[in-house]
Amino acid sequence: MTEAHRRPLARIHIESRECSAQVLERLTGATYFPERLLGPAIVATVCRAGGHLLYVTAPPMADADEQLDYYLTLLTGGLDDADAGARQSARDRVRIVPLDDDSSRWLSEKVLDPANPQAASVRRALRAFVDDQRSAGADVRLSYFEPSEPLEQLARDLGVPGSQASSACIPLATKHAGRRILAAAGIPLPAGTDLCHDLAALAAEVAKLVRAGHRKVVLKLNSTAYGGGLGNALLALDEAVTSAPDDAVDKLVADALPHATLVDTKITWDDFVALMKDSGAIAEELLEGTPMLSPSFQGRLTGTGEAQAVSTHDQVFGASGQSYIGCTFPAHADYRAQIIDYGLRVGQVLLEHGVDRGDYGVDFLALRSGSGWRLLGCEVNLRATGTKHAFAMAAALLGAAPADDGRLLVEGTEYVYEASDGIMDLRYVGLRPAQLIRAVTDSPLAYDPVRRTGVVLHMMSPVVRYGKFGALCIGTDRAHAAALMRRLRELVDALAPGS
Template sequence: MSTNTNTSNKQVSECLAYFDGCSDDFIREFVAGLSSSDHKRLLETLTNSQPTLPSNCLSYSLDGQICLSKHPERLSGIKKVQIVIPSLSVDTDELQKVEGVSHYEERSLYSLLSLKDPSLYLIYVTSLPLLPSTVHHYLSLVGESASKRVAFFSTFDDSAKQTLTMKILQRPRLIAKIRQLMNCFGDVERDMMCFIPTHDEHELAKRLDATLAASPEDVQCWGTKSGSRKIFKESKVPHPRGVCESIWDENELAKQVSALWKDIPSMKRLVVKLNEGFSGKGNALLLMEPIASRIGDSDEQKTRISEIKAEFPNLKFESDSETWENFKQRIEEIGCIIEEFIEGEEKKSPSLQATVHEDGSTKILSTHEQVLGGDDGQVYLGCHFPCDTSYRLKLHQYGKNIAEALSKKGARGRFAVDFIIVPNGEDSDIFAIEINLRQGGTTHPYETLQLLTGGDYSEEQGSFVTEQGDEKYYVASDNLQKEFYRGVLPSDLISILEEHELLYNKESHTGCVLHLMGALSQFGKFGICCIGNSLKDSQAIYHKVQQVLDDELNESK
């Protein structure tokens, strides 16, 4: 879409009057692509509540629907409909600790790349409308014909206390519209894809009459912090010493801390993890030295427990907005576990992704080296693919053990395991940290690579090879964030990177693919996946993107 930098505030305000709930950025970018005649037609259309938008535009009608094909019922050869529900259906209070989290629904836009299959029709549902340039960024990678086989729906509801799936379930007319669209294609396969399969996702799949290839809701307990530790123990996979059973109040927490400290008297730090924390934001560190200095040589249990409780308000939270009073309440609501904090000056944090098929068989999908931030290195920022060769195949072995244990519990679909690696001479100590029985921060970059290149990951070699036989690597981040990115529109970001030939090239299968662009203007934050022929190449693309944006956008330079 072309961008008219002289878009009038009057045009924007006129459209805002009809698109209630859309951001100014969405309307400004949308209106910027219209000629004066198209703008007049748009207002007439909205006033009459009969949307017939110009063919070069992407927007939503008053009922929250957009089909890029005016007559989907006329499409032939459709054999499968995929409904993408990118709902972050974890504890909503924990989600609010992640800046710009309302835009994380965009991370599943990689699914649009599957439209290279001409027999697929895709339906994508979000809380708020997607910016036109964000969608076209993906559709441009699969060809214009793909745009006829995709529809977008929005709930026009950005409330933080409800997940996207909850919002959809509360809108039976929206569900009816989605079903009506699917019925255009007759008796074809209907699959629903989600970020995490909770009770709500299973219920929505039933109402949509779609298949949800994911774990039953009663299996999700094995993806909590408590469930993860139990699976590690059962699979004989090394993990930090700690407590497996969930803790539900501060008194029990103090008792369990005292018991673990007695078992590990040299322990310097202990980590408290909420059962349903997201991206490391539900973690807190307890320093043992201040407690030790107060109790001295006393071994009296009541004294130890009392001093431990007194130290809880001084917990070091990974979320800047967290307080002990709130954290204590969250423990009572969703529970927590404790474990020793793995010390080490040169720690690494790889992750492994795998899947359990419907027949119970398992497959290793990928490994990554995670990039962690926060004061104590517990917050996920990004990754590079694949992980270090020195322990890659060892992770495969542990991953297989965990996958088989989960399979026996009834788990199905994708999951990930996070590890901590501490160098120990010529070898390394490996600790499994947690299981995410869902999609995660490494899902979208890997799926982006696979869908773009048609390649696959080799369990035997631990490498990704394209259909042409080339190995590929990438560096990805959800947190490319700087203050001077604020106010920049996604269309501007795309134009800058396109001008410098940094966007993904379909011939060389290298370059960058963008995501989370909806968070750019307000939060100065977006995501990126830089694909190269080596890890060094991928890192060079990533650094070049930052350099170009610094030169183009940083007015203080």
């Protein structure tokens, strides 16, 4: 055990989702995304490790005191069963620092805003926390969601290590670079194109895919700023194009491109073309199959030259098939071992490219092939992913690390889960996090620390304005976890105004 791990823990969390501000404006409740890791941070750092936590949010959390008490008592079975003295001791070790700013700016920009007196107050609180904890001998670190120049500068100013890769490595996570990394790791890929910066080049590249027999393609902006599939467009080419003579295909494809279906309905084709001139775009064959799943691998580069497997999931996507809304853990047993192998290979390639630390993720497509599955690499993420908070909470609650085969086991019992960030209904608008908490904790769905199963809520603040919240449902098998999620929705449906 290293000296750092023997020291008391102190963690600062600024979980800024630093994609395009325009994208954040269009993702419902996205300004609350930094709240997603609050629960895991409280359970792991404060309740499990006895450490201190400073967590920054903007805008302020709704019903912050009730949310804090909820997370602090998950391991003890609820407020009524928790020892008051122990609960107060834990509460004293958590400080939630809010900024009254509900704009779609990055959280890091809000914290570092030189013109905002409240931001200056937050920075003083960060400085005082670091100084106090360091004087107490604590191991102080700054946790954030993805590589970021502003947060790296803040970490340097505070004199503490940051949690992610250097922002200089961000270009390795673009769509085109990701394909190269996957190929270097020996992972099969969908048919794809070179990087294009104008329509003529894109049409010529898509025409090559058509000549190779592909009728449907997905166009992807080559930028890390358009997560969740919002930088994608779907193009289906009719027989008039696919059966045309080779010398006519380029023009027919060029004529068809403006009719591509944009995943982000708030931008136009002209917007897509303008963005492509800056970032570039690629095209890939759009794979279809029944069934076709979208598993993912989450890994971590340790800072000591090692890539570690953290978790695997089968992702759940929205109606477009491009936007992430939830996941099930672990990934399907038939291909989980191969995903872990492929994910670790990608980690080794990243190490060879000079990425020395931080979270990373690899997305795949799994298509049924005879009695087995065909796995294809899809994208590489050089950051935490949307599955992180669910896994971090489950692992912290269970007090377990994944086995070599990717399962979470406690005393020989396997635990699985279903998680969603997108439990949403306009009927829920006006509900409060405190109402959700009371409804769940007073029901048989509440997480039971003895049985180690049940429902855990997260990202609750958006429910007030948007009717949206998230949940983790831990069960002993997939049917159990799915039943918990279904019953949670029924519970909240009955709670909604007018029900």
